[in-house]
Amino acid sequence: MIVADRKPIEEIIEYIKDRDKVLIVGCNECVTVCEAGGKKEVGVLASALRMYFMNQGKEIKIDEVTLERQCDHEYLEEIRNIVDQYQAIVSLACGVGVQFMSEKYFKTQVYPGVNTCFMGVTEERGVWSERCQGCGQCILATTGGICPVSRCAKRLLNGPCGGSSKGMCEIGGEVPCAWQIIIDKLTALGRLDDYEKLAPLKDWSKERAGGPRKVVREDVRQ
Amino acid sequence: MPLKEKIEAGGFAVLAELEPPKGADFHSLLANADLVKGRVDAFMVPEMANSVVKASSLGGCAFLQNRGFETVLQVCCRDRNRLALQADILAAGAIGIKTVMVVQGDDITFGDHHQARAVNDVTLMQLLEAIAGLKNGKDMAGIELKGAPDFFVGSTFNAGAAGGALDLEIEELKKKKGLGAAFVVTTPVFDTDIFEKLLVKLKPVGVSVIPTVLLLKSAGMARYIDRNVKNIFIPSQLIESIQKAPDKPVECVSIAGKLISRFKEMGAPGVLVSTIGWEEKLPQVLDEARL
Numbered sequence: 001m002i003v004a005d006r007k008p009i010e011e012i013i014e015y016i017k018d019r020d021k022v023l024i025v026g027c028n029e030c031v032t033v034c035e036a037g038g039k040k041e042v043g044v045l046a047s048a049l050r051m052y053f054m055n056q057g058k059e060i061k062i063d064e065v066t067l068e069r070q071c072d073h074e075y076l077e078e079i080r081n082i083v084d085q086y087q088a089i090v091s092l093a094c095g096v097g098v099q100f101m102s103e104k105y106f107k108t109q110v111y112p113g114v115n116t117c118f119m120g121v122t123e124e125r126g127v128w129s130e131r132c133q134g135c136g137q138c139i140l141a142t143t144g145g146i147c148p149v150s151r152c153a154k155r156l157l158n159g160p161c162g163g164s165s166k167g168m169c170e171i172g173g174e175v176p177c178a179w180q181i182i183i184d185k186l187t188a189l190g191r192l193d194d195y196e197k198l199a200p201l202k203d204w205s206k207e208r209a210g211g212p213r214k215v216v217r218e219d220v221r222q
Numbered sequence: 223m224p225l226k227e228k229i230e231a232g233g234f235a236v237l238a239e240l241e242p243p244k245g246a247d248f249h250s251l252l253a254n255a256d257l258v259k260g261r262v263d264a265f266m267v268p269e270m271a272n273s274v275v276k277a278s279s280l281g282g283c284a285f286l287q288n289r290g291f292e293t294v295l296q297v298c299c300r301d302r303n304r305l306a307l308q309a310d311i312l313a314a315g316a317i318g319i320k321t322v323m324v325v326q327g328d329d330i331t332f333g334d335h336h337q338a339r340a341v342n343d344v345t346l347m348q349l350l351e352a353i354a355g356l357k358n359g360k361d362m363a364g365i366e367l368k369g370a371p372d373f374f375v376g377s378t379f380n381a382g383a384a385g386g387a388l389d390l391e392i393e394e395l396k397k398k399k400g401l402g403a404a405f406v407v408t409t410p411v412f413d414t415d416i417f418e419k420l421l422v423k424l425k426p427v428g429v430s431v432i433p434t435v436l437l438l439k440s441a442g443m444a445r446y447i448d449r450n451v452k453n454i455f456i457p458s459q460l461i462e463s464i465q466k467a468p469d470k471p472v473e474c475v476s477i478a479g480k481l482i483s484r485f486k487e488m489g490a491p492g493v494l495v496s497t498i499g500w501e502e503k504l505p506q507v508l509d510e511a512r513l
Contacts, residue, residue, distance in 0.1 A: 204339035209330055 001030035001121075002094040003128045004037060004114040009048055015111040016049070016088055019060060023086040024049075024113065025079065025101070026066030027093035034128050036114045037092030039066040045092070045113065070097025076104050083108055118150075136206030136213065142194055144185035149202075151178035157199040159183075225264045225292055225321055226374035228492075229405060229430050235492030236482075236513055237294065237407070237432065238504055240265045240286070242277035248285050254501040255291050261508050264321060266407070266494055269296040273333025280310050283319050294376070295319045297353075300327025303343035304352065304362050311356060315371025323376040323407060324349050347394075350377060350401035357402070374404055379431060381408035381420060382453025392424065399429045407494050410436035410447075412456045414484040421490060430491035437478045437497045437507060441465040475503055479510020486511070 016022050024042050032038025046064045053060045063086070067075045070093035083089070083105050091098040092113040102110040118130040133150045139157070140147055149155050153171045160179035163170025167180040186192050204210075228235045240254055255265060267282035283293035295314050297307060311322065326346045330338050344352065352362050359370035377398050383391040395406065411417045411433040424431050438444045438456075441464040448456040460477060467473030482493050497504055 201337065203337040205331070205337050207339070209337075209339040211329070211331070 001033050001119070002096070002116060003034045003118050003120045003130075004031050004094050004116045005034075006036050006041065006045075007113055007115055009045070009052070012045070012090060012111070012113060013049065013052060016060065016090065017053075017058075019087040021061045021063075021086045022049075022088050022090060023063050023065065023079070023082070024090045025070065025092065026064070027070045027091075027097050028066060028068050029071075029093075031093055031114060033122065035126075037094075042066055042092055045090075069093075071100055073104070076101060080105075133207070135202075135204075137203055139199070139202075142197070142199070143182050144189060144191070144194070146178060146182045146185055148178050148182065151176075151181075157202060159195065223263075225294070226404075228263055229374075232491075234486045234490070235263045235432070236261065236508070237264055237266050237492060237494040238262045238501075239268060239494060239496040239498075240282065240501065241268050241271065241498070242279070242282035242285075244274070244276045246277070248277070248282075250501075251282060251285060252289060254504070255286055255289070257502065258504045258508060259291075261505070261513060263492070264292040264294050266294040266323065267296060269298040269325065269327070270301070270333070271328070273300065273328050273330050273335070275333070275335060280314055283314065284317050287318050292321075293319055294321040294323050296323050296325055297349060298325050298327040299342050299344055299346060299349055300330070300340050303341050307344065307349060308352065308356065308361055311353060311373075312367070312371060315356075315373065316369075320372070321374040321376065322353060323378075324353065324403070325378055346377060347397060347401060350375065350398060350403055354402040375402050376405040376407060376432075377403045379406035379408045380453050381411050381417060381431075381433065382455060392427065395424065395427050395429055399427055403429060405430035405432055405491065407432045408434055409453050410434045410496065411485075412436075412454070412460060412481065414481065414488070417485070417490075418488045421488060432492045432494055433485050433490055434494045434496055435478050435481045435485070435507075437495065437500055437503060438464065438474045439500060440470055440474070471500075471503070475506045476510055478507045482507070482511035482513065 024046050026037050026039050026042035028038060035041065042064045046062050049062050065079060067078060069075045070091060088109045088111060089101060090111045090113040091101050095112065095116040098110055098112045119132040119134060120128050120130045123129050130150050132147060135149050148157055153169055153175065154161055160177055164177040164180060167177055169175040169177045183195060186195050225235055238258060240251060243250055265286055267279045269279035270276055279296040283295045286293050297311060302310065314322065324346055330336065330340045353373060353375055355362060356367065356371055357373060359367050361367060379395060380391050398406065406429055408431060417433055421431060441461050444456050444461045444464060447454050448461065464470055464473050478495065482495065485493050495504065495507060
């Protein structure tokens with residue numbers, strides 16, 4: 001999933017403080033799972049903002065809605081009839097949803113309500129960690145299914161650097177060394193020979209180095 | 223007279239572009255510089271123009287400075303992060319490079335290493351700001367330096383912008399000036415009338431605007447550039463004059479020389495002569511311009 005984290009409320013207050021009518025839009029997908037931008041978080045944020053502005057003696061009408069997704073036209077269309085009533089939207093979707101909303105409702109100011117962080121997993125409730133950077137050329141087949149691009153601090157492709165110590169990365173913060181995990185996994189699979197092979201230079205043009213990316217599937221295109 | 227003093231005194235500065243070779247043999251770089259020794263105020267050494275791997279600008283500048291030539295270092299945001307940029311700029315200051323020109327850098331896709339990852343950690347404006355900070359004795363983290371470098375700082379200007387794009391370009395020029403840029407080098411200019419008007423329009427900004435004179439090599443090249451390279455326009459009579467000339471290279475040299483003379487006449491602060499591979503013709507171009 002795409003993992004996001006809540007934005008400090010002060011930042012959101014700063015965005016909307018001069019508006020009279022604001023719509024907060026949640027998303028039922030990834031940001032719901034990582035508890036940053038689902039229906040529950042929309043309600044919490046809306047209440048906190050109402051309380052803040054009430055204490056400031058300022059009247060702002062703050063409404064709430066949560067869509068199934070914000071990265072598809074059909075769900076974004078659900079608010080077409082009400083968008084014009086608001087001077088601004090705070091979207092609690094990931095950056096993808098914020099942008100798609102902003103592109104679709106071109107005359108409406110759309111603010112981000114979360115900080116979009118990475119593609120990752122729920123390690124346990126309240127702990128999410130990165131697993132994929134969408135580099136566009138997956139090498140997991142050769143690294144025992146563990147990704148050095150997203151999990152090694154230096155994105156090294158040919159084994160650990162000199163900073164790996166007792167299975168941990170030199171950057172600290174209890175970050176495991178990705179290459180330690182890769183070697184352990186390859187050992188468990190009896191495929192340590194793969195580790196000896198020199199990885200070719202990575203083609204970063206498939207990642208962001210080649211500019212904004214697009215996947216076009218003519219077979220499913222309408 | 224050093225480049226900075228010459229421009230500040232209202233003189234006409236002659237800059238020549240010398241690209242370092244793709245290789246470790248710098249003999250040609252020195253030979254080309256020697257051809258116009260004493261006739262050029264400084265050599266501008268590009269940092270891997272068009273994202274094609276060559277020896278670095280810092281290396282080329284150091285090499286030429288060692289042999290008594292003044293140089294302009296290009297610092298490019300594409301390939302270095304803020305650590306590497308600052309490290310190189312400090313080193314440049316230490317070896318006596320007095321002028322730096324900040325460029326964003328062409329995209330990797332234009333070059334010969336398509337699979338490389340661009341850096342672009344800082345933008346052109348941020349790098350200008352960083353250089354102002356270094357001159358002030360602080361690095362980008364605000365930590366004090368042991369010895370601050372002193373540079374005459376420049377950047378780029380798109381002379382081919384028109385309409386709304388030109389307004390934006392002028393706004394950016396003001397920003398660059400605010401961040402310490404004292405001069406800008408433009409994209410190649412062939413229409414001197416349009417440039418003269420531009421120069422008048424830009425005068426209030428207070429930045430020295432140095433046009434690039436690109437030495438054409440053939441009518442075909444001129445036509446290709448005019449049709450395909452954004453922001454460079456070549457008047458058709460100029461292309462025709464190459465077509466009709468009995469000796470085309472001589473005509474190309476003559477065009478470049480006349481452009482330089484015209485820029486001098488109109489009060490431009492200087493020119494950058496870009497010969498892209500025809501550096502041996504630099505003396506003739508300067509002869510033609512009576513420089």
